[in-house]
Amino acid sequence: MDEGALGPAELSAALETLEDQIVLNIEACHATAVELERHATALGDERLLVRARLCAAGMLLRTGETATAARQIHALHQWAVTHGDRRLQSRTHMACGNVQRLAGDAAKMLEHALSAVELLDETATPYMQVAHRLRLAESLALNGPVDAARPRFHQTEQLARELEQWELLTVVLNNWAYVEYTGGEFARAEQVAGRLLAHAAAHGFDLDPTALDTIGGIQIENGQYAEAEQTMRLCIARYHAGYSDDADDMAEYLLTLARALRGLGELDQAQASVDSSRDLCTERNLAEVMVRVHQEQAELHAARGDFGAAFAEQKVFFEARENLRSQQREAQAQTRQVMFETAEARQEAEQFREQARRDPLTGLRNRRYVDEELPGLVAADPDLVVAIADVDHFKRINDTLSHDAGDQVLVRVAALLDSGLARVSPGGFVARLGGEEFLLVLPATRVGAATEHLDGIRRAIGDHDWRDIAADLPVTVSIGVAGVNESTPRSQGAALSTADRNLYAAKRAGRNRVVAGTPRERRPRAYRDRGAT
Numbered sequence: 262m263d264e265g266a267l268g269p270a271e272l273s274a275a276l277e278t279l280e281d282q283i284v285l286n287i288e289a290c291h292a293t294a295v296e297l298e299r300h301a302t303a304l305g306d307e308r309l310l311v312r313a314r315l316c317a318a319g320m321l322l323r324t325g326e327t328a329t330a331a332r333q334i335h336a337l338h339q340w341a342v343t344h345g346d347r348r349l350q351s352r353t354h355m356a357c358g359n360v361q362r363l364a365g366d367a368a369k370m371l372e373h374a375l376s377a378v379e380l381l382d383e384t385a386t387p388y389m390q391v392a393h394r395l396r397l398a399e400s401l402a403l404n405g406p407v408d409a410a411r412p413r414f415h416q417t418e419q420l421a422r423e424l425e426q427w428e429l430l431t432v433v434l435n436n437w438a439y440v441e442y443t444g445g446e447f448a449r450a451e452q453v454a455g456r457l458l459a460h461a462a463a464h465g466f467d468l469d470p471t472a473l474d475t476i477g478g479i480q481i482e483n484g485q486y487a488e489a490e491q492t493m494r495l496c497i498a499r500y501h502a503g504y505s506d507d508a509d510d511m512a513e514y515l516l517t518l519a520r521a522l523r524g525l526g527e528l529d530q531a532q533a534s535v536d537s538s539r540d541l542c543t544e545r546n547l548a549e550v551m552v553r554v555h556q557e558q559a560e561l562h563a564a565r566g567d568f569g570a571a572f573a574e575q576k577v578f579f580e581a582r583e584n585l586r587s588q589q590r591e592a593q594a595q596t597r598q599v600m601f602e603t604a605e606a607r608q609e610a611e612q613f614r615e616q617a618r619r620d621p622l623t624g625l626r627n628r629r630y631v632d633e634e635l636p637g638l639v640a641a642d643p644d645l646v647v648a649i650a651d652v653d654h655f656k657r658i659n660d661t662l663s664h665d666a667g668d669q670v671l672v673r674v675a676a677l678l679d680s681g682l683a684r685v686s687p688g689g690f691v692a693r694l695g696g697e698e699f700l701l702v703l704p705a706t707r708v709g710a711a712t713e714h715l716d717g718i719r720r721a722i723g724d725h726d727w728r729d730i731a732a733d734l735p736v737t738v739s740i741g742v743a744g745v746n747e748s749t750p751r752s753q754g755a756a757l758s759t760a761d762r763n764l765y766a767a768k769r770a771g772r773n774r775v776v777a778g779t780p781r782e783r784r785p786r787a788y789r790d791r792g793a794t
Contacts, residue, residue, distance in 0.1 A: 267300045269309065276312045280352065281388035283432060284320070285469070285505060291320035311340050311349065319356050322363070331360045351380035351389065355396060365590075367403040374400040387424040391417060395433050399440065407444040414440070418456075427464050434460060435472040438479060447482040454479050470500045470514060477517045486524030493518040512541040512550045519557055528564055535561065548588060552581045622668060623675035626692035631700060635753045639745045642704050646711040648742045649760045650678060650719075652697035653772040658734055669730045671697060674722060674738065681718035686711075700757075701740075708744040712777040715740050719775055737773035739764060 267275065276297055284290050294317035301310035315337045322330035338353035358373035374397040381390060398413035414437040421430040434457035441450035454476045461468050468476075473496035480489035496514050499505075515538035522531035535557055542551040555578035562571035618630035638645055652658075652674055659667040671693075678691045678699055686703040694700050701718075703711045723737045730736075741764030748755030767776040 266303060267297075269304060269306055272297060272300050272304065272306075272309050273312075276309065276316065277386065279316050280312070281386050281392075283428060284323070287320050287323050291317060291324070294320060308344075308346065308349070311337050312352075315349075315352060315356060319359070322356070322359055327360070327363055334360055347380045347382055348384045348389075351377045351385065351393060354380065355393060358396060358400065362403075367400070371397075371400040371404050387426055388429060391421045391424060391426045391429050391433065394420060395429075395436060399436060402440045402444070407440060407446055407449075410440065427460075428466070430460060431457065431466055431468065431472060435468075435475055439475045442475065442479050442482065447479060450479045451483055467499065467504070470496045470505045470510060473499065474510075474514055474517055477521065481517070481520050481524060484524070486521050489521035490518065490525060493521055509541075509545055509547055509550075512538045512545070512547050512554075515541070516550065516553055516557060519561075523557075523561060523564055528561060532561055548581075548585050552578065552585050555581050620675075620693040623672050623693050625675050625679060625699070626690055628692065628694055631692045631694070632753075635702065638702065638704065639751055639753050639756060643746045643751070644705045644707060645745045645756075646703040646706045646708055646742060647745065647756050647760050648701040648703070648711070648715055648740050648775075649694070649757070649764045650699045650701060650715075650738045650740045651764055651768070653735075653737045653739055653768075655697040658731060658736070661734060662731065666730055670727070670736055673725070673727075673730065674736070675699065677722050677725060678718060681721055682714075685714035685717070708742060708747075708777050711744075712742050712775055715742060716775045719773070723773060739767040739772045740775040741765070741767055742775060742777035 279290065279293055279297065282290075294313055298310060298313035298317060301313045314333060318330045318333040318337065322334070334353065334356045338350070338357055341349040341353045354373045354377035358370045358377065361367075361369040361373060374393070377393045378397050381393060385393075394413065394417040398410045398417055401413055402410035414433070417433050418430065418437070421427075421433050434453055438450050438453040438457060441447075441453055457468070457472065458476070460466070461472075473492050477489045477492040477496060480486075480492060493514060497511070497518065500511060500514060515534045519531045519534035519538065522528075522534060535554060538550065539554045539558075541547065542554055555574055559571045559574035559578055562568070562574055618627060618633070619625070620627040635647075652670065655667065655670075658670055674697075675691065675693065678701060682689050682691050682701055682703070686706060688705070689701065689703045692700045692702075701715065703714070706714070719738055719740055723735070725736070727734070727736045741760045741762065743756050743759035743763060745751050745756045747759055763776040763778065767774050770776065
């Protein structure tokens with residue numbers, strides 16, 4: 262990466278290049294992602310920063326840093342959901358699916374794959390359109406018979422051709438062939454592998470070692486041992502030529518070559534290939550490949566007629582396989598625990614955030630919530646109405662009865678305001694501003710209609726049976742109403758100021774009434790009970 266600063270457009274393009282590439286060198290891609298993260302931090306662009314971090318976390322996941330990567334990916338996914346970024350959500354669902362795959366939860370992986378595809382829209386790149394559908398096909402194959410996944414693979418192949426995603430098409434065909442192969446559908450696997458070879462030849466692609474290993478395995482299962490040997494010799498040669506930088510893969514390739522040589526009866530050469538694979542497994546602690554080394558060694562002993570050695574090696578194979586499964590279960594459990602802790606921490610954070618925006622006494626929204634949400638509502642809705650309600654003579658209730666009784670009055674008034682508003686304005690909310698003062702917000706409501714609705718709520722409070730709390734003292738409210746379009750420019754402060762002036766007018770006029778209209782412009786309109794004091 263260039264050390265100079267990147268502008269937003271340049272950085273976005275660089276990120277898209279990283280996001281939409283077939284990764285062959287994980288270490289180099291991770292370094293690029295970290296560098297792009299530095300540029301995004303310097304720009305102060307949060308979305309670009311999240312994209313860079315997602316790239317870095319994806320590479321980290323592939324290096325085996327599962328716990329750290331899982332925490333980062335889930336946090337980035339939550340950011341994308343909170344900010345309603347569909348394209349980024351689609352990408353984070355893909356990453357979450359990778360985490361679930363490592364956790365051994367195929368069902369959850371499928372859920373994320375479905376979400377990733379459902380979120381694709383016109384902003385999705387051609388690479389995303391193909392790659393995300395490929396992941397869905399693979400997830401279906403993991404969750405059931407290949408028959409269910411086959412139509413998805415076919416659709417993905419066709420889409421890759423339509424969008425001219427030629428390099429990605431090699432991945433589609435390779436992965437499809439591998440799914441058919443591992444599902445025991447060797448004839449179908451050969452057909453797909455044939456299309457892969459034809460596609461590579463038509464577009465001048467040199468298939469990478471991974472694809473050649475898939476083809477070699479299919480050829481072996483179809484009894485084409487000579488062809489498989491040629492394929493695997495080419496696979497290993499391309500590995501040494503730098504087509505892949507994953508040193509762990511060579512153990513796999515040597516083992517596939519050994520199977521081809523055994524099929525040809527070249528047992529000494531097969532043994533040499535198995536020995537080389539075993540040495541790499543021991544050196545690099547490749548437990549999964551080592552299990553298959555034991556299995557192939559048993560087959561070689563049997564091919565020589567040494568059934569005693571074959572039986573002994575088979576026992577080693579079974580023990581190694583069980584140990585591997587135990588290790589995998591433990592690793593999957595650890596990954597699930599990390600994911601659980603991450604989700605739990607996020608849930609707790611949401612709970613704390615919700616608590617911070619609620620009034621502890623009444624359970625209503627508080628002033629902090631109002632200051633966070635109301636400005637956006639004022640800006641977006643010219644027909645928004647706000648109202649301030651105040652409990653009349655509340656000091657007398659506290660002084661005559663008790664502060665505990667006063668608190669009980671506030672709790673019940675809050676409940677009556679909340680239930681009353683919910684009936685007439687389901688999209689609105691009630692908040693406690695402090696003391697005995699409450700805010701009512703009514704979206705998309707004209708001032709006249711809002712005033713009538715609020716007067717009904719006022720009457721319900723006055724008519725409520727308060728004797729169990731307030732004895733013989735009346736409990737009533739005064740309400741000041743304001744439409745946000747009454748002020749120029751429209752703002753939260755101006756709207757609340759107008760509502761407060763109208764509340765003051767209601768108090769001066771005798772309390773227990775609703776006042777609307779801007780006092781500075783016209784005489785307030787009041788709704789009150791006959792004989793109210």
